[in-house]
Amino acid sequence: MTTEITHIQVGNPHSNRPLELIEQLIKCLCSAQLASDAPPSKEVLLSLLQGTASEPKEAITFAHAVEASIEARNYRRPSTLADLRSYAARIVKLSQWANRDIRSISRLECRQLINTHFSRSAHIFDKAKTILHSIFAYALRQGWCDINPVDCIESHPIREETVNILTIKQIRAILKASAAKDLQDMDAAMRLMLWCGVRPGEVQRLRWRDIDKREKVVYIDGTASKTGGARAIPLRGGAGKLKLYDGEPNAYIAPRNWLRQWVKLRRRAGFRHWQKDALRHTFASYHLKYFHNIYLLQEEMGHRDATLLRTRYLNLRNITTNAASTFFKME
Numbered sequence: 001m002t003t004e005i006t007h008i009q010v011g012n013p014h015s016n017r018p019l020e021l022i023e024q025l026i027k028c029l030c031s032a033q034l035a036s037d038a039p040p041s042k043e044v045l046l047s048l049l050q051g052t053a054s055e056p057k058e059a060i061t062f063a064h065a066v067e068a069s070i071e072a073r074n075y076r077r078p079s080t081l082a083d084l085r086s087y088a089a090r091i092v093k094l095s096q097w098a099n100r101d102i103r104s105i106s107r108l109e110c111r112q113l114i115n116t117h118f119s120r121s122a123h124i125f126d127k128a129k130t131i132l133h134s135i136f137a138y139a140l141r142q143g144w145c146d147i148n149p150v151d152c153i154e155s156h157p158i159r160e161e162t163v164n165i166l167t168i169k170q171i172r173a174i175l176k177a178s179a180a181k182d183l184q185d186m187d188a189a190m191r192l193m194l195w196c197g198v199r200p201g202e203v204q205r206l207r208w209r210d211i212d213k214r215e216k217v218v219y220i221d222g223t224a225s226k227t228g229g230a231r232a233i234p235l236r237g238g239a240g241k242l243k244l245y246d247g248e249p250n251a252y253i254a255p256r257n258w259l260r261q262w263v264k265l266r267r268r269a270g271f272r273h274w275q276k277d278a279l280r281h282t283f284a285s286y287h288l289k290y291f292h293n294i295y296l297l298q299e300e301m302g303h304r305d306a307t308l309l310r311t312r313y314l315n316l317r318n319i320t321t322n323a324a325s326t327f328f329k330m331e
Contacts, residue, residue: 060101060102060103060144060145061099061100062092062100062101062102062105062135063092065102065135065136065138065142066135069137069138070084070088084131087127088131088135091113091135094113094117095113097109102139103144103145105145105149106149107149110149110153111152111153114129119156122156125155126156129150132150133151133153136149136150162315163275163281163285163312163314163315164275164278164281164315165278165281165282165285165286165319166194166279167318167323168327170269170270170271171194171327171330172330173269174194174266174269177266177268183265185261186258186261186262186265187241188242188253188254189203189204189253189255189258189262190262190265190279191239191241192206192218192239193283194238194239194279194282195236195238195283195328196218196300197233197279197280198218199226202224202226203253203254204252204254205252206218206224206254207253208245208247208248209250210224211235211242211243211245211247211253212232213243216234216235217233218233219231220232220302225302226302227302227304231300231302233300236328237327237329238331241331281313281314281315284297284313284314285316286319286323286324286327288314289319289321289323294306294310297309301313
């Protein structure tokens with residue numbers, strides 16, 4: 001069939017035989033040159049109609065595409081790369097696509113992989129989908145495949161939950177716990193999370209040189225920020241106490257045994273159950289109640305826009321004006 005097709009002028013503009021042209025196009029689509037479960041791209045169809053269909057492209061294995069896409073992101077933080085490699089290794093192993101031509105992998109196969117092996121939670125589902133999508137996106141940019149088969153997979157539906165905001169009484173309990181001799185090394189990190197809205201992952205990367213005592217701000221540059229953007233956050237309320245600390249400039253603010261100490265501090269303060277990012281949610285809610293400026297809050301939180309704040313980050317239901325004022329006057 002291939003030999004026959006190469007002698008046909010499919011795209012002859014002077015042809016008066018439209019039915020014959022259609023038959024010839026169908027033959028082309030059925031030929032071994034386009035044997036794939038994915039539909040041919042617009043460019044391929046156009047080249048066939050013009051009689052200029054290219055030779056079969058070099059086959060790139062899925063495993064090669066995975067390694068190349070990770071290597072292209074080698075500038076990311078070690079922890080991010082480790083997480084990326086872990087998910088990518090699981091995808092390669094569970095899919096059994098290592099030696100497959102990446103062009104041959106279909107939408108259906110991608111959907112089945114994610115639904116079968118990565119649907120234990122919404123977080124795992126979306127993380128696996130994002131990483132698989134990034135692999136095909138890189139391959140697409142390199143010309144190794146014609147489509148991104150992960151585009152058709154919808155993100156896992158988000159189940160909304162009520163955001164828990166700490167009361168003034170609970171905040172005082174945390175301050176009391178952090179004042180204990182065995183938890184004093186957690187005091188500064190806790191204050192940055194609670195009164196500056198710094199993310200837990202960011203506070204672990206901050207050093208004492210990032211605290212500007214003269215300007216009364218904490219600087220979070222691209223090396224510490226989760227999103228890569230820099231921001232400066234005023235040291236308000238209890239964070240003002242950081243001006244009294246005299247840490248070594250290059251020393252980290254959070255202790256080495258950060259996670260263990262953080263769990264210990266929360267339990268000492270009387271918390272048995274803890275919602276993720278509770279201090280950050282608390283900061284955001286008191287901030288908006290006190291300043292009434294969602295765009296200022298967005299800037300200090302390090303969000304690209306105010307959408308997340310408006311939809312699921314705030315809970316102003318039980319925060320009074322007096323409570324918000326007290327929050328920013330605490331020491």
